[in-house]
Amino acid sequence: MKAFGHNIVLKLGAISRYRIKLMLMTALFWTIVDMGVYLYKFFRDRINEAEHPFDMHTSAVLLLRTGLVFIICLAMAYLLIYQLKHLVRNLPLGLSLLIKSIILVAAAFLLNYILHFTYIWLIEKEPLTTELGHNYYKTFQSSLFFSQWVRWLITFLITILIIEVNEKYSPGVFFDILAGRYLTPKNEKRTVIFIDLVDSTSIAEQLGHKKYFRFIRDFIYFISIALLENDGQIYQYVGDEVVASWTVKKQNANRKCLRALQDCKRLLQRNRNYFKKQYGVVPEFRAGIHTGEVTIGEIGVIKKDLAMSGDTENTAARLRSATSELNQKVIISKDFVAQTNLKNWEPVSLGLVDLKGKESAMELYALKF
Numbered sequence: 001m002k003a004f005g006h007n008i009v010l011k012l013g014a015i016s017r018y019r020i021k022l023m024l025m026t027a028l029f030w031t032i033v034d035m036g037v038y039l040y041k042f043f044r045d046r047i048n049e050a051e052h053p054f055d056m057h058t059s060a061v062l063l064l065r066t067g068l069v070f071i072i073c074l075a076m077a078y079l080l081i082y083q084l085k086h087l088v089r090n091l092p093l094g095l096s097l098l099i100k101s102i103i104l105v106a107a108a109f110l111l112n113y114i115l116h117f118t119y120i121w122l123i124e125k126e127p128l129t130t131e132l133g134h135n136y137y138k139t140f141q142s143s144l145f146f147s148q149w150v151r152w153l154i155t156f157l158i159t160i161l162i163i164e165v166n167e168k169y170s171p172g173v174f175f176d177i178l179a180g181r182y183l184t185p186k187n188e189k190r191t192v193i194f195i196d197l198v199d200s201t202s203i204a205e206q207l208g209h210k211k212y213f214r215f216i217r218d219f220i221y222f223i224s225i226a227l228l229e230n231d232g233q234i235y236q237y238v239g240d241e242v243v244a245s246w247t248v249k250k251q252n253a254n255r256k257c258l259r260a261l262q263d264c265k266r267l268l269q270r271n272r273n274y275f276k277k278q279y280g281v282v283p284e285f286r287a288g289i290h291t292g293e294v295t296i297g298e299i300g301v302i303k304k305d306l307a308m309s310g311d312t313e314n315t316a317a318r319l320r321s322a323t324s325e326l327n328q329k330v331i332i333s334k335d336f337v338a339q340t341n342l343k344n345w346e347p348v349s350l351g352l353v354d355l356k357g358k359e360s361a362m363e364l365y366a367l368k369f
Contacts, residue, residue, distance in 0.1 A: 015225070015228055015229055018228075019081050019082065022077075022081055022163065023074070023077040023078055023081050023082075024074075024077075026073070026077040026080065026081070026159055026163075027070060027073040027074040027076075027077040028070070028073075029159065030073040030076070030077070030155060030159070031066065031069050031070045031073045033155050034069050034073070035066055035069060037151065038065075072108070075107075076104055076107050076108060079103070079104065079107055080100060080104060080156075080159075080160070080163075081163075084099075084100050084103060084104075087099075088100060093164065097157060097160055097161070097164075100156070100160050101153055101156040101157050101160065104152070104156045105149060105152045105153055105156065108152050109148075162174075173233070173306055176306065177298060177304065177306065182296055182297045182298050182306055183297075183298055184297070185295050185296065185297030186295070186296055186297065187293050187294070187295055187296075188247060188293070188294060188296055189247070189248040189249065189291070189292065189293055189294075190245040190246060190247055190248060190291070190292075190293075190294050190308075190312065191245060191246045191248055191253055191254050191257050191289065191290070191291045191336060192235075192243070192244075192245045192289070192290055192291075192292075192294065192308075192312055192313050192316040193227075193232070193243070193244050193245070193257060193260070193261075193287055193288070193289045193316065194241060194242075194243055194287060194288045194289075194316050194317050194319070194320035195223055195241065195242045195243075195244075195264065195285050195286070195287045195320070196239075196240050196241040196242070196285065196286060196287075196320060197216070197219055197240040197241075197283055197284075197285060198283070198284040198285060198286055199284075200239075200240045203215065203281055203283075206280075206281065207279060207281075211279065214278075214279075215275075215278075215279050215281075215283070216239070216240050218274075218275070218278070219240065219268075219283045219285075220237060220240070220242060222264070222267040222268055222271060223242050223264050223267075223285065224242065225263075225267060226260050226261075226263035226264040226266075226267055227242065227244045227260050227264075229260070229263055230256040230257070230259045230260040230263065231246065231250075231253075231256050232244040232245070232246055232256070232257070232260055233245055233246070233247075235308055241320075243313075243316075244260075245294070245308065248291060248339065254291065254336065254339060254340040254341075255340065255341065257289060258340070258345065258369075261287060261330060261367075261369065262369060264285060265285075265369070268282065268283055268284070268285070269282075284329075285329075286320060286323040286324070286328070286329050286330065287320060287323070287329070287330045287331075288316050288317065288318070288319025288320030288321070288322065288323060288330075288331050288332075289316060289319065289330070289331075289332045289333065289336050289367075290312055290315040290316040290319055290332070290333040290335060290336055291312070291333065291335045291336040291339055291340075292310070292311065292312035292315070292335055293310060293311075293312060294308050294309065294310040294312045294313055295308070295309050295310050296308050314357065315333065315355070315358070315362070318355040318356060318357060318358065319331045319332070319333060319355070319364065321356070322353065322355060322364070326350060326353070326364075326366070328350075328366040329366075329367075330366065330367040330369070331350070331364050331365070331366055331367070332347065332364070332365050332366075332367050333362060333363075333364060333365075334362065334363040334364070334365070337365055345367060345368070345369060346367070346368035346369070347365040347366070347367055347368075348365060348366045348367075348368060349363070349364075349365055350363075350364040350365060350366055351363065351364075352364075
């Protein structure tokens, strides 16, 4: 997996947008927490008529502090989402949480002190040597140091846990569960795609269990990148199979599904040397695509998740299975064809085909690209 950062040439527009949005929301959350604690202490001290650090009784300086805190939080959010994510990718979740939190707390102290002394030097015009000695006593010889560590550590742990859970369910799904959007099952029109590995049995026999698992992990990694890049919502992974969907009412949903197929092929081809070197085989995929209504709702008692069911999902799975029987790479349904602009594509009619588990034959198309 270490080679991925260098191997991926595809421009990650959708993923970049997701990370930028996540970074801004994280920075805003941390800023609100910090300012909430500060304002509580500020008004508490005003009641007790205590001195105010940095002359914070003026609204202008308070706004300046808010801006500086947001900049600090933005820098730390970037560190968390773009840098630490790769650093601890292969570590256990518990150890990963601890390392991320400690690094973020250290970064918070460092950045806070840099901005604090910049303020003292540029605004207050006080000597830095005097302020250094005062701050050493104030920070390390009082309960302030411990209380700040605990507050930041708890804040960072909560943030990291929310991000991990959100990405475990696929971006956005966790917040749907949190908001109770699918407590009552809902019918939605979606395009569903089933993608799996070609010749998985022979490859497994060739590589052995552990190496095959690493091979599948790498294969699914690139397939997932292509799906997420094109706004696909990954529903589940089953062995070497990936299931994803697009909400049809969203603009260009079906076109994004087709672009995802192209990007899957492109990414695997661009990383063929990596696969050849590591495993001696370059993966290929096959896919089945169908559009129709699905029912989505929460299921589970101890382990809750969003479940998608209905004839649409079953049909997409049957289409993926039919690719082997009909010797095709991608098979799409007539319903998908009817709702998609297939200009610049080459759909080839396969006629009416009997699918396992279906009462009547379906008109299918093979997709060439």
